[in-house]
Amino acid sequence: MHVSANSLSDSVRWRRRKDNRPAEILSSALKVFSLKGYAATKLEIVAKQAGVSKATLYLYFESKEALFKAVVTEFVLPQIKRAEDQAQNYTGSIKILMHELLEHWRINVLETDVSGIPKIMIAEASNFPELATFYLDNVIKRAREFVTHLINLGIEKGEFRECNASYAARSFISTIIFTAIWEKSLAAYDEAYDTQAFLNSHLDIFIRGISKDIQE
Amino acid sequence: MHVSANSLSDSVRWRRRKDNRPAEILSSALKVFSLKGYAATKLEIVAKQAGVSKATLYLYFESKEALFKAVVTEFVLPQIKRAEDQAQNYTGSIKILMHELLEHWRINVLETDVSGIPKIMIAEASNFPELATFYLDNVIKRAREFVTHLINLGIEKGEFRECNASYAARSFISTIIFTAIWEKSLAAYDEAYDTQAFLNSHLDIFIRGISKDIQE
DNA sequence: ACATTAAATGACTCGTCGGTCAGTTATTTG
DNA sequence: CAAATAACTGACCGACGAGTCATTTAATGT
Numbered sequence: 001m002h003v004s005a006n007s008l009s010d011s012v013r014w015r016r017r018k019d020n021r022p023a024e025i026l027s028s029a030l031k032v033f034s035l036k037g038y039a040a041t042k043l044e045i046v047a048k049q050a051g052v053s054k055a056t057l058y059l060y061f062e063s064k065e066a067l068f069k070a071v072v073t074e075f076v077l078p079q080i081k082r083a084e085d086q087a088q089n090y091t092g093s094i095k096i097l098m099h100e101l102l103e104h105w106r107i108n109v110l111e112t113d114v115s116g117i118p119k120i121m122i123a124e125a126s127n128f129p130e131l132a133t134f135y136l137d138n139v140i141k142r143a144r145e146f147v148t149h150l151i152n153l154g155i156e157k158g159e160f161r162e163c164n165a166s167y168a169a170r171s172f173i174s175t176i177i178f179t180a181i182w183e184k185s186l187a188a189y190d191e192a193y194d195t196q197a198f199l200n201s202h203l204d205i206f207i208r209g210i211s212k213d214i215q216e
Numbered sequence: 217m218h219v220s221a222n223s224l225s226d227s228v229r230w231r232r233r234k235d236n237r238p239a240e241i242l243s244s245a246l247k248v249f250s251l252k253g254y255a256a257t258k259l260e261i262v263a264k265q266a267g268v269s270k271a272t273l274y275l276y277f278e279s280k281e282a283l284f285k286a287v288v289t290e291f292v293l294p295q296i297k298r299a300e301d302q303a304q305n306y307t308g309s310i311k312i313l314m315h316e317l318l319e320h321w322r323i324n325v326l327e328t329d330v331s332g333i334p335k336i337m338i339a340e341a342s343n344f345p346e347l348a349t350f351y352l353d354n355v356i357k358r359a360r361e362f363v364t365h366l367i368n369l370g371i372e373k374g375e376f377r378e379c380n381a382s383y384a385a386r387s388f389i390s391t392i393i394f395t396a397i398w399e400k401s402l403a404a405y406d407e408a409y410d411t412q413a414f415l416n417s418h419l420d421i422f423i424r425g426i427s428k429d430i431q432e
Numbered sequence: 433a434c435a436t437t438a439a440a441t442g443a444c445t446c447g448t449c450g451g452t453c454a455g456t457t458a459t460t461t462g
Numbered sequence: 463c464a465a466a467t468a469a470c471t472g473a474c475c476g477a478c479g480a481g482t483c484a485t486t487t488a489a490t491g492t
Contacts, residue, residue, distance in 0.1 A: 013457070013471085016459060036342060036343070037255075039255035040343050044450095052471090053470065054451085054471090054472095055451090055470070055471055056469080056470055063451080064450065064451090119339060120339075121401075122335060122339070122397055122398075122402065123253050123335060123338070125405070126252060126404065127252070129405065136406055141406075164417055167414050168417065168421060170409075170418075171414075171417065171418045174398070175390045175394070178391070178393065179390065181394075181397075185342065185348075186348055188342065189341070190356075198387075201379075201383035201384065201387065202383070202386075202387045205425035206421065208424065208425040209421035209422060209423075209424040209425030210424075228488070230439080230440060230441075230488075231488070231489090232487095258478090258479065258480090259479080259481090260480095268440075268441090269442075270442095270479095270480085271440070271442080272440055280480070280481090
């Protein structure tokens with residue numbers, strides 16, 4: 001990664017690239033964190049991936065923890081924001097909106113290294129309380145409130161039955177997050193399965209589960 | 217823990233307790249692993265919890281990895297087996313059976329340190345391929361096949377609609393496992409919620425989602 | 433009581449990795 | 463084309479923790 005952008009074609013040992021370093025380090029860090037988890041990630045490897053020395057990391061980030069927090073901020077928060085924006089002025093069927101959101105999430109999170117973040121947050125929460133709180137407030141709670149809101153909209157519109165929207169949101173989201181976690185952990189040893197088909201099945205079961213009954 | 221069983225009332229520095237050591241070490245290990253994760257668990261701490269020295273651990277277990285594998289075998293496999301046994305000769309409503317199983321699981325896994333195991337397996341899978349495969353084969357796949365079987369029974373009985381039982385099982389299980397993971401990680405920083413009510417809600421939505429439609 | 437056995441330990445080694453810093457070198461400036 | 467600047471690095475340090483082993487001592491047997 002970054003090899004071409006960073007290649008030293010002439011006899012120069014390294015280049016000054018202050019502007020690009022942070023972004024390159026961040027994406028290298030995301031990749032390695034995602035693959036190895038937090039504790040097992042060696043900054044030496046992150047540095048090598050980014051085409052710099054370990055010491056250079058410390059020019060741009062205070063510590064391993066700070067680097068990880070920057071990764072979360074850089075790659076996860078925008079995803080949440082985007083989903084919120086998409087739903088902002090939507091008026092159609094909630095079911096269809098949720099399908100669109102799920103599809104977008106599958107492509108932009110699940111099939112990228114971003115899907116490795118939840119795994120780490122889960123694993124390391126007890127070791128980094130401050131980071132855990134940050135993630136909880138800025139990602140998890142926001143996502144939960146967002147989905148709860150969607151479900152409540154669906155109830156108001158008569159699309160869904162009266163139910164505990166908050167629990168329902170938890171139910172839905174947990175599978176979504178778990179799928180990400182799974183993809184970056186045990187899935188590597190499991191037989192392949194069709195993630196897209198599974199997610200559609202999940203949404204289908206969930207929507208039926210909270211839909212207004214045809215007759216009581 | 218084990219303090220009373222292990223207390224050195226008289227002026228004796230330690231006692232020979234070959235028979236009880238492994239079990240005590242295992243439950244201490246479960247507790248610490250569950251709390252800290254694999255990498256952050258220090259065998260020194262496990263030893264102290266068990267009331268022995270670190271060197272004693274190595275009398276009974278070959279390595280940290282071997283200890284962890286023993287923990288999984290000791291505490292997780294019996295849970296799977298028990299669920300399989302309970303369903304063995306059952307003939308009633310699948311919905312009710314699933315409710316019973318879920319309740320048992322909540323009490324015997326979720327509310328104990330066993331709930332910490334999934335978190336670790338997820339986090340460390342890529343660092344311990346052999347352990348990951350073991351867990352996948354003996355826990356995850358077995359659980360998946362078990363639930364798939366239950367759903368297929370429900371379909372045969374006309375309780376559930378024709379659907380992809382395998383995907384449905386994945387859907388159901390993922391929330392179950394995620395709840396365990398959650399409980400031992402970020403839940404500590406989140407406001408409390410009623411786990412039992414949530415699980416019931418989850419089961420309710422799920423069962424509705426795969427039930428035969430009243431009318432099409 | 434004393435010798436023997438083996439359970440248990442304290443103190444050790446060794447490798448690893450986050451973090452630091454004095455020095456090097458690409459780049460800019462006048 | 464120096465001289466000044468700052469981006470970058472290699473080589474190092476210190477902490478930490480898994481794993482080892484010579485020694486101690488509780489228990490057993492005679």
